[in-house]
Amino acid sequence: MQNSRRIILGYNSGVAFLITAFAAFMASGANAAEPIPWQMNFQPAATPVMEKIIDFHNLLLTIQVGIVVLVLGLMLYIIIKFNSKSNPEPSKTTHNTPLEVIWTVIPIVILIVLAVPSMKLLFFMDKAPNPEMTLKITGHQWYWSYQYPDNGDFEFDSNIIPDDEIKPGQRRLLEVDNQVVLPVNTEIRLLMTSEDVIHNWAIPAFGVKMDTVPGRTNESWIKVTKPGTYYGQCSELCGVNHGFMPVAVKVVSKDEFKKWAAEAKKEFAKAKNTPVKVVKMKSPAQAQLR
Amino acid sequence: MSETAHADAHEHHDHRPTGWKRWVYSTNHKDIGTMYLALAMIGAIVGTAASMAIRVELHEPGVQFITDFQFYNVLVTAHGFIMVFFVVMPALIGGFGNWFIPLMIGTPDMAFPRMNNISFWLLPAALILLVIAGLIDGGPGTGWTVYPPLANADFHPGMAVDFGILSLHLAGASSILGAINFITTIVNMRAPGMTFHRMPLFIWAMLLTAILLLLAIPVLAGALTMLLTDRNFDTAFFSPAGGGDPLLWQHLFWFFGHPEVYIMIIPAFGVISEIVSTFSKKPIFGYLGMAYAMAAIGVVGFIVWAHHMYTVGFNVETRAYFTLATMVIAVPTGVKIFSWLATMWGGSIKFDTPMLFAMGFIFLFVVGGVTGVTLANAGADQAFHDTYFVVAHFHYVLSVAAIFAMYAGFYYWIGKMSGKQYPEGMARLQFWVTFIGVNILFFPQHFAGMAGMPRRIPDYPDAYAGWNMISSWGAYITAVGAILFFVVLWKTLTSKETVAANQWGTGANTLEWTVASPAPFHTHEQTPAIGTQPAAIGTQPAE
Amino acid sequence: MANEAAKTHPWHVPEPSPWPIIGTIAGFIMAVGGIWFMHDGPIYLFGVGVLILIYTFYGWWRQVVLEANTAGAHSEQVKIGLRYGFIFFIVSEIMFFFAFFWAFFHSSLPILNNVAQAWPPEGIELIPASGVPLLNTLILLSSSATVTVAHHAILDDNRSKAIMWTWITAILGAVFLFFQAEEYIDATFKLSDGIYPSTFYLATGFHGFHVFVGTCFLAVCAMRLQKGHFKPDHHIGFEAAAWYWHFVDVVWIFLFVNVYIWGSSSFGHVAAG
Numbered sequence A: 001m002q003n004s005r006r007i008i009l010g011y012n013s014g015v016a017f018l019i020t021a022f023a024a025f026m027a028s029g030a031n032a033a034e035p036i037p038w039q040m041n042f043q044p045a046a047t048p049v050m051e052k053i054i055d056f057h058n059l060l061l062t063i064q065v066g067i068v069v070l071v072l073g074l075m076l077y078i079i080i081k082f083n084s085k086s087n088p089e090p091s092k093t094t095h096n097t098p099l100e101v102i103w104t105v106i107p108i109v110i111l112i113v114l115a116v117p118s119m120k121l122l123f124f125m126d127k128a129p130n131p132e133m134t135l136k137i138t139g140h141q142w143y144w145s146y147q148y149p150d151n152g153d154f155e156f157d158s159n160i161i162p163d164d165e166i167k168p169g170q171r172r173l174l175e176v177d178n179q180v181v182l183p184v185n186t187e188i189r190l191l192m193t194s195e196d197v198i199h200n201w202a203i204p205a206f207g208v209k210m211d212t213v214p215g216r217t218n219e220s221w222i223k224v225t226k227p228g229t230y231y232g233q234c235s236e237l238c239g240v241n242h243g244f245m246p247v248a249v250k251v252v253s254k255d256e257f258k259k260w261a262a263e264a265k266k267e268f269a270k271a272k273n274t275p276v277k278v279v280k281m282k283s284p285a286q287a288q289l290r
Numbered sequence B: 001m002s003e004t005a006h007a008d009a010h011e012h013h014d015h016r017p018t019g020w021k022r023w024v025y026s027t028n029h030k031d032i033g034t035m036y037l038a039l040a041m042i043g044a045i046v047g048t049a050a051s052m053a054i055r056v057e058l059h060e061p062g063v064q065f066i067t068d069f070q071f072y073n074v075l076v077t078a079h080g081f082i083m084v085f086f087v088v089m090p091a092l093i094g095g096f097g098n099w100f101i102p103l104m105i106g107t108p109d110m111a112f113p114r115m116n117n118i119s120f121w122l123l124p125a126a127l128i129l130l131v132i133a134g135l136i137d138g139g140p141g142t143g144w145t146v147y148p149p150l151a152n153a154d155f156h157p158g159m160a161v162d163f164g165i166l167s168l169h170l171a172g173a174s175s176i177l178g179a180i181n182f183i184t185t186i187v188n189m190r191a192p193g194m195t196f197h198r199m200p201l202f203i204w205a206m207l208l209t210a211i212l213l214l215l216a217i218p219v220l221a222g223a224l225t226m227l228l229t230d231r232n233f234d235t236a237f238f239s240p241a242g243g244g245d246p247l248l249w250q251h252l253f254w255f256f257g258h259p260e261v262y263i264m265i266i267p268a269f270g271v272i273s274e275i276v277s278t279f280s281k282k283p284i285f286g287y288l289g290m291a292y293a294m295a296a297i298g299v300v301g302f303i304v305w306a307h308h309m310y311t312v313g314f315n316v317e318t319r320a321y322f323t324l325a326t327m328v329i330a331v332p333t334g335v336k337i338f339s340w341l342a343t344m345w346g347g348s349i350k351f352d353t354p355m356l357f358a359m360g361f362i363f364l365f366v367v368g369g370v371t372g373v374t375l376a377n378a379g380a381d382q383a384f385h386d387t388y389f390v391v392a393h394f395h396y397v398l399s400v401a402a403i404f405a406m407y408a409g410f411y412y413w414i415g416k417m418s419g420k421q422y423p424e425g426m427a428r429l430q431f432w433v434t435f436i437g438v439n440i441l442f443f444p445q446h447f448a449g450m451a452g453m454p455r456r457i458p459d460y461p462d463a464y465a466g467w468n469m470i471s472s473w474g475a476y477i478t479a480v481g482a483i484l485f486f487v488v489l490w491k492t493l494t495s496k497e498t499v500a501a502n503q504w505g506t507g508a509n510t511l512e513w514t515v516a517s518p519a520p521f522h523t524h525e526q527t528p529a530i531g532t533q534p535a536a537i538g539t540q541p542a543e
Numbered sequence C: 001m002a003n004e005a006a007k008t009h010p011w012h013v014p015e016p017s018p019w020p021i022i023g024t025i026a027g028f029i030m031a032v033g034g035i036w037f038m039h040d041g042p043i044y045l046f047g048v049g050v051l052i053l054i055y056t057f058y059g060w061w062r063q064v065v066l067e068a069n070t071a072g073a074h075s076e077q078v079k080i081g082l083r084y085g086f087i088f089f090i091v092s093e094i095m096f097f098f099a100f101f102w103a104f105f106h107s108s109l110p111i112l113n114n115v116a117q118a119w120p121p122e123g124i125e126l127i128p129a130s131g132v133p134l135l136n137t138l139i140l141l142s143s144s145a146t147v148t149v150a151h152h153a154i155l156d157d158n159r160s161k162a163i164m165w166t167w168i169t170a171i172l173g174a175v176f177l178f179f180q181a182e183e184y185i186d187a188t189f190k191l192s193d194g195i196y197p198s199t200f201y202l203a204t205g206f207h208g209f210h211v212f213v214g215t216c217f218l219a220v221c222a223m224r225l226q227k228g229h230f231k232p233d234h235h236i237g238f239e240a241a242a243w244y245w246h247f248v249d250v251v252w253i254f255l256f257v258n259v260y261i262w263g264s265s266s267f268g269h270v271a272a273g
């Protein structure tokens, strides 16, 4: 009696753990536009592209877990059934044509099942159908600069807030001095390039990740569906401070955006000729290489 | 010549040069193979030390001990290069290839024994150049992909990157000469009766790997040369200011780089095939399918390179093509996985250490392979590219699968190479420590990557702290596994227990098990007779 | 022989040799010396490396030649292996040039590179294909014929004829190099003038270097012929030199057609819109 109860208890708590873990897995990151501790999944989507990526990945994940579990299951079965104790006499089978055809054809079928949504996603994310405004992004060692050609053509730099200036509640390594402000529910074309080495402008919640290559202009697009502040980081090794050029985008209502743009136009017109702010990080090497 | 004068009545007429000349001037495939394995172990110590430094730095958010972030980038670069060029390649290709190609195909040595020696010696020279690169002028903080403009003279003045380039040039020359030697040996020197379709799968793997090397490495050499002249002679291949294009480098690098990853895994496939068949006491299932699956992987591997470049700004058709082409590789790879399972099916399996590592290989390679298929989709890769998800993917196929194959091959063949018995209990412990360690180390990196953590950063937003801490603990466990490996190695080499010529019994029927253990200095002086079973070999005529 | 484990295989397993490690040292010194030179150091360390390398080649191949002239070392199977080895070496060389052709097409073809500029880029004064390049094409093509004549002479055991035609081939190679040097000297663009000179000089330069190596190889073969090394059924060294020469020839044809003719025409070069 005692014994079996303990087993049941153990079983129950195991299930409880699994359920909690699963809940954490599914709910992880809800309402956050930034990574959260112990997150096991994507940040929640803020654009249709990211929504579609998540949908597609759910399909991918299901199939893959299936494949891994199948292989694991077969191996466990083999370990139990075909070890030298339980099966002293090995069989001599080396061929089974139907079987070989099956394990060639089924993966092909699976891949076709994957390829169709994959292509749909790819072609959907490629270009904005009818962009309403453009944001120009330029990568520098090691900050971003942004230009708003359709809203007064002003331009500003966006630098990381170093650790020793971080205020309580701010996110270390993700906050910048000048956030990019963008209107919600607007199809925005992103044009990116770089002034020096290759950088990569990425925001996980937007499903955007695009290299900024010197000498080229790359294009991507977003349509953010929820207001909020979204964070990302440079995603191509660009030198000493590659880890310290975050992207922060504040998405506001269309009206607020208009107001902000009018303000910003004045502010940054002045700021234009002030020298680039030098950010001090902890590392002496950084100061030296800046 | 003096050949026969020395070959007196000594049982295996074991005349060998002595002293340092035996090694430095060597023309013996076994000695050269041993030197390759020793080099791989030295490389492994350096590469693992670098990876531990990385994991210690990433153990917690903030700066742990690396205050110079260039140094962090140099560590990552050096770790990647060393593990790829000075651990996995020398162990699986140079080490096991040299030891067992002549033994398995029934020939006394490689086709060009002297060239074999220079293939080896170029590697220590290259390793020294790489170490100098890391110590000089701030080191190359470029990642192992060395993308310009970051790798250009503007952003890496100084000699560091040049030393890195020259290191790869020497390592590349070594690989090309080695590949010529391997292909010629396998094509020309098989014992009569061993047709292509009767070669052991390990030989198939080495042949295909050598072909990949022969075709891929010279392209890298060309690209490196262009980078060198861009840096030092003002050419403009990769510089937009002069009309060049940084993406040209990426094309050339990945045209080499993708085949390179199969150069590291196909030998592993070969090792695993031998082990699975031996310990199941069954011939390999679907032998021809296995051989041609590797060939297919090699061929398709040359037309998928740009899946590393999905975010460079290609037009959508290009990305669509590379997505579809890349996915195709899952099919032949699946054939291999299922054929291994079918080989075990119905077998009478002994779970000695080599088999444990082989089974670990199969399972964990599938885990790494399916995440590769995730990355293959250009659409999904927009979320994954340059995050820790990619790091998790390639460590599952490299640091887990390829390293498991090295360990597996080591335990499988150490008796043949040294004549000594490794301590089984401790070896199994080493397997379990490593198995648990690598999973704790690399599995959480999938989560960190999905949550958005970029690669190649010395410090990360606090939210990623949890999984990074777990990952670092896993790294320490894995390192304990590696230390344990060296203990096992020591115990083996100092052991008094010897092994029989065929220590694995009836399942092991390739030719290397017909010669004594340790394999005498000269083997197959008399051409062995070959049976008619594919990959199963008859016995050598009595000596 | 009392030894029961007598060798029954046809393979050649040479004695231990110092040349591989000497060659490695040469490579290492060249690497260090080359870097030093490129960072404004003197060139002599690099030069020392080159000298040791040449010494290695001399010593190593001398040994090989000695073995070739020793009965029994190079059995029929070993000769087949040597041929395979050389062919695979040429394959790797082809892939090396593949990289430079890739660079050329990437830079000049808008479909490969959507930022490619007009090709040839503005301001580049081209070398007319109908001048020296055409002449050099004729020289190399005829040298391909002369080397074949020499080969047939060896097969017919006509040594003096073989010697003559091998020397003629080597001289044609030297003449080619002379004209190429002229072409470089007369060119109005420098290596540092952007992408066109970059692709042009590296592709043709590496080809020229291969012509140089092939010429030396042929000259050595001519001298070996004079010493009577080659027999109608035993002349791997000559065969290798001839194959190498044909390979160099084919690369040149590709260079001539693509870099000189097509590369200087406007056909297919419309700049990206």
Ligand code: HEA
Pocket: A067, A071, A106, A107, A108, A110, A111, B145, B261, B262, B264, B265, B307, B308, B326, B327, B329, B330, B331, B333, B334, B335, B337, B365, B366, B368, B369, B370, B371, B372, B373, B375, B376, B377, B381, B384, B385, B386, B390, B393, B394, B397, B398, B402
């Ligand atoms: C040994 C090394 C190795 C191997 C074998 C592989 C195997 C594969 N890799 Fe991996 N890869 C690397 C090493 C390797 N990779 C490295 C080092 C990098 C990073 C480089 C860098 O940026 O630094 C990388 C990066 C990388 C990327 C780029 C990611 C990015 O940077 O954004 C991609 C994208 O397509 C990719 C794909 C694949 C695929 C599809 C396979 C396939 O070959 C996998 C095939 C295997 C299976 C699929 C499992 C078995 C199959 C079955 C059980 C059948 C059923 C399965 C299905 C139907 C799906 N890899």
Ligand code: HEA
Pocket: B037, B040, B041, B044, B048, B051, B052, B054, B055, B076, B077, B079, B080, B081, B083, B084, B087, B088, B091, B095, B142, B143, B144, B145, B391, B395, B398, B399, B400, B402, B403, B406, B407, B410, B441, B455, B456, B457, B458, B475, B478, B479, B482, B485
């Ligand atoms: C084969 C290749 C290989 C191997 C084995 C490893 C092993 C490990 N790697 Fe590495 N890694 C790379 C290839 C490899 N890695 C590459 C290519 C990169 C990308 C670099 C770049 O971005 O440019 C990278 C990047 C990389 C990163 C990302 C850094 C960043 O982006 O900032 C991290 C971080 O955790 C990491 C950690 C580790 C750890 C903890 C191990 C541990 O598993 C180490 C433990 C050691 C072993 C398991 C090996 C033991 C081996 C022996 C003892 C040899 C035995 C010898 C014989 C049998 C003959 N690696």
Ligand code: CUA
Pocket: A139, A140, A142, A198, A199, A200, A234, A235, A236, A237, A238, A239, A241, A242, A243, A245
């Ligand atoms: Cu900018 Cu990384």
Ligand SMILES: [Cu+2]
Pocket: B257, B258, B261, B305, B307, B308
């Ligand atoms: Cu790849």
